[in-house]
Amino acid sequence: MKSLAELEAIRNKTLGNINMRQDREEGVRIVVGMATCGIAAGARPVLNALVDEVSKRGVKNVIVSQTGCIGMCRLEPIIEVYVPGKEKVTYVKMNPEKAVRVVSEHIVNQQPVLEYTVGEAEQ
Amino acid sequence: MEGKVVTMNLVRSHVLICGGTGCTSSGSETLIAEFDAQLKKAGIEDEVSVVKTGCFGLCALGPIVIVYPEGAFYCRIKPADVEELVREHLLKGRIVNRLLYEEATGEREVKPLSEVQFYKKQLRIALRNCGVIDPERIDEYIAFDGYKALGKALTEMSPEQVIETIKKSGLRGRGGAGFPTALKWEFAAKQPKGVKYVCCNADEGDPGAFMDRSVLEGDPHAVIEAMAIAAYAIGSEQGYIYIRAEYPIAVKRLRIAIEQAKEYGLLGNDIFGTGFNFDLDLRLGAGAFVCGEETALMTSIEGHRGEPRPRPPFPAVKGLWAVPTILNNVETYANVPRIILNGAEWFADIGTEKSKGTKVFALGGKINNTGLVEVPMGTTLREIVEEIGGGIPNGKKFKAAQTGGPSGGCIPMELIDTPIDYDSLLSIGAMMGSGGLIVMDEDSCMVDIAKFFLEFTVDESCGKCAPCRIGTKRMYELLEKITSGKGEVSDIENLRTLAGSIKATALCGLGQTAPNPVLSTLRYFEDEYMAHVAEKRCPAGVCKDLLQYTIDKDKCKGCSICAKNCPVGAISGEVKKPYVIDPAVCIKCGVCEGKCPFKAIARK
Ligand SMILES: Cc1cc2nc3c(=O)[nH]c(=O)nc-3n(C[C@H](O)[C@H](O)[C@H](O)COP(=O)(O)O)c2cc1C
Numbered sequence: 234m235k236s237l238a239e240l241e242a243i244r245n246k247t248l249g250n251i252n253m254r255q256d257r258e259e260g261v262r263i264v265v266g267m268a269t270c271g272i273a274a275g276a277r278p279v280l281n282a283l284v285d286e287v288s289k290r291g292v293k294n295v296i297v298s299q300t301g302c303i304g305m306c307r308l309e310p311i312i313e314v315y316v317p318g319k320e321k322v323t324y325v326k327m328n329p330e331k332a333v334r335v336v337s338e339h340i341v342n343q344q345p346v347l348e349y350t351v352g353e354a355e356q
Numbered sequence: 357m358e359g360k361v362v363t364m365n366l367v368r369s370h371v372l373i374c375g376g377t378g379c380t381s382s383g384s385e386t387l388i389a390e391f392d393a394q395l396k397k398a399g400i401e402d403e404v405s406v407v408k409t410g411c412f413g414l415c416a417l418g419p420i421v422i423v424y425p426e427g428a429f430y431c432r433i434k435p436a437d438v439e440e441l442v443r444e445h446l447l448k449g450r451i452v453n454r455l456l457y458e459e460a461t462g463e464r465e466v467k468p469l470s471e472v473q474f475y476k477k478q479l480r481i482a483l484r485n486c487g488v489i490d491p492e493r494i495d496e497y498i499a500f501d502g503y504k505a506l507g508k509a510l511t512e513m514s515p516e517q518v519i520e521t522i523k524k525s526g527l528r529g530r531g532g533a534g535f536p537t538a539l540k541w542e543f544a545a546k547q548p549k550g551v552k553y554v555c556c557n558a559d560e561g562d563p564g565a566f567m568d569r570s571v572l573e574g575d576p577h578a579v580i581e582a583m584a585i586a587a588y589a590i591g592s593e594q595g596y597i598y599i600r601a602e603y604p605i606a607v608k609r610l611r612i613a614i615e616q617a618k619e620y621g622l623l624g625n626d627i628f629g630t631g632f633n634f635d636l637d638l639r640l641g642a643g644a645f646v647c648g649e650e651t652a653l654m655t656s657i658e659g660h661r662g663e664p665r666p667r668p669p670f671p672a673v674k675g676l677w678a679v680p681t682i683l684n685n686v687e688t689y690a691n692v693p694r695i696i697l698n699g700a701e702w703f704a705d706i707g708t709e710k711s712k713g714t715k716v717f718a719l720g721g722k723i724n725n726t727g728l729v730e731v732p733m734g735t736t737l738r739e740i741v742e743e744i745g746g747g748i749p750n751g752k753k754f755k756a757a758q759t760g761g762p763s764g765g766c767i768p769m770e771l772i773d774t775p776i777d778y779d780s781l782l783s784i785g786a787m788m789g790s791g792g793l794i795v796m797d798e799d800s801c802m803v804d805i806a807k808f809f810l811e812f813t814v815d816e817s818c819g820k821c822a823p824c825r826i827g828t829k830r831m832y833e834l835l836e837k838i839t840s841g842k843g844e845v846s847d848i849e850n851l852r853t854l855a856g857s858i859k860a861t862a863l864c865g866l867g868q869t870a871p872n873p874v875l876s877t878l879r880y881f882e883d884e885y886m887a888h889v890a891e892k893r894c895p896a897g898v899c900k901d902l903l904q905y906t907i908d909k910d911k912c913k914g915c916s917i918c919a920k921n922c923p924v925g926a927i928s929g930e931v932k933k934p935y936v937i938d939p940a941v942c943i944k945c946g947v948c949e950g951k952c953p954f955k956a957i958a959r960k
Contacts, residue, residue, distance in 0.1 A: 299449030
């Protein structure tokens with residue numbers, strides 16, 4: 234170790250992976266419905282795509298977590314995005330490509346992807 | 357270096373399993389294997405990483421498993437539970453409620469650890485990484501700002517500034533006496549340039565104490581980093597960690613940690629390109645209590661029999677191999693990196709006026725949440741026992757708590773609101789000690805407790821000086837006499853006199869503090885001693901020779917169960933009439949008391 238920069242590089246590389254172990258009160262939460270219906274509809278690849286994209290972009294303060302049945306099985310895979318101080322946004326009929334878009338537009342640029350939201354799908 | 361780093365891409369969940377000594381002995385190794393197998397079976401082994409960490413603190417409920425990012429806190433997990441955890445929680449995202457930690461109120465829910473009753477009043481500084489990182493991976497330590505404090509000290513601070521920061525923080529030694537850490541460093545730094553040593557005391561000899569072991573098992577790099585900082589501050593290039601060989605897991609993790617730090621160049625030559633060199637080695641002790649005493653410890657590192665020597669000269673002037681040496685406790689060191697990073701003021705804001713920061717306690721004895729807790733100095737004993745510790749089992753009443761182990765004293769019920777800090781404890785005749793905290797309930801006999809600790813010191817006395825070798829033995833004999841019903845009132849005065857002379861004349865801290873458990877129990881429970889000598893009675897019903905088992909003839913229905921179960925045939929009678937116990941034959945085993953369906957047998 235010849236410099237602080239080297240240390241910082243190791244830190245950054247590892248932190249994204251283990252940051253989820255800290256208790257947090259705030260920060261963005263992305264929750265994926267992983268009940269039988271969700272899994273059957275392809276929720277696992279969506280979950281993995283989200284985790285991958287979040288770490289690839291190095292966005293801080295975001296956790297990707299899973300939950301049981303969200304209650305609209307025909308619209309699975311479903312994900313919910315919780316941004317502190319904002320209303321929850323529910324995305325439906327997700328796939329890995331759409332998930333990547335949600336991370337880049339909603340999480341990074343703070344522009345919800347309206348066309349994937351539950352409101353749009355219902356119309 | 358690149359190839360060695362474990363990448364964890366795509367990992368969406370972390371399963372943290374405690375690999376401390378407590379949970380390991382309740383089976384966490386097999387749990388880890390079972391998780392690996394079940395994850396593979398479910399085909400999600402690449403998405404979930406299983407991490408073996410240090411101690412979470414709630415040893416009584418081990419093995420403990422925490423699943424992130426949800427932060428679900430599962431207790432007493434058996435291999436048979438793993439399949440369900442994997443299928444429900446990890447595959448389908450459904451929390452397995454029946455395995456969650458249950459609050460005293462009976463509720464089970466997922467909430468941040470900081471809101472669980474056991475953790476609410478805790479503040480983890482020394483234990484900050486325990487149960488959070490994998491102690492065998494230096495990268496995880498670095499991710500949570502590890503070695504940044506060393507980097508800061510070496511590149512931005514002079515050795516004097518490091519000492520000044522520690523001084524302003526108010527950090528005092530956590531090994532027992534509470535000596536200001538910066539003063540020790542300053543003495544050593546002021547000695548002429550030349551070979552100097554930095555040592556770490558990981559002997560941890562107090563019966564029932566396991567704070568230091570847990571820090572080393574859960575976060576070994578914190579101690580290594582701090583020792584490097586100390587070395588920079590005093591101008592040393594070599595350190596030693598003195599650890600008892602009875603701590604195999606801690607030894608193994610330390611070895612791995614030192615190896616990894618060397619590989620990264622965080623130990624060795626020219627650290628951070630600053631020209632600063634520091635190396636670190638382990639020295640294993642055989643587990644003698646006296647080897648925790650600083651001069652004995654250094655004598656032992658030198659390869660001699662671990663016996664103390666008179667001070668002065670103090671180690672900071674003439675220590676290991678007769679050169680300036682500093683010795684600090686594991687927990688003392690574990691605080692140092694945070695102080696350097698967060699600043700002296702941050703630390704000085706925590707705790708009381710003269711006791712800054714936090715203290716780790718190994719909570720044991722008659723308490724529901726046996727385990728490891730870290731609280732700000734000044735937290736009251738009541739908060740620790742009733743809130744964090746979850747109270748006394750079986751509805752019994754708190755009687756006293758012993759701090760400071762065989763060198764310390766007891767805190768009785770009427771002082772349960774005493775804030776726990778160095779000076780408050782001293783003022784009531786107890787002491788902080790290294791952090792053993794043993795809770796006693798109404799069934800504990802204080803004379804018996806004092807005898808227990810004295811037996812320990814008699815055993816552990818190295819024999820070099822007469823007051824300790826002979827004096828503690830004589831005190832022990834007096835206690836034997838009292839607990840066996842042969843005591844006289846004058847024995848109590850004799851105990852006090854002996855205690856006074858041993859304290860005044862023993863060579864080292866072991867002898868000087870050995871009478872404390874007797875003195876402090878005498879101070880608060882003299883009536884209990886008097887009951888033993890004057891009335892030949894043990895109020896708590898512990899001292900066998902003073903016990904009498906009797907059958908209450910009004911309650912006895914004459915069922916004969918007691919007589920049938922008595923192993924020595926001491927009970928006789930006629931069916932349907934009250935039975936009697938012959939005290940000459942009775943061996944006071946207590947079997948009859950347990951068997952009587954009518955609670956007619958009393959122990960007095
Ligand atoms: C008999 C005896 C046993 C001791 N055992 C320990 C021990 O196990 N661990 C420890 O850190 N200090 C122990 N000490 C205190 C050490 O002598 C020394 O004060 C301490 O390690 C200094 O570190 P600190 O200033 O960081 O507390 C013991 C002292 C005595 C007299």
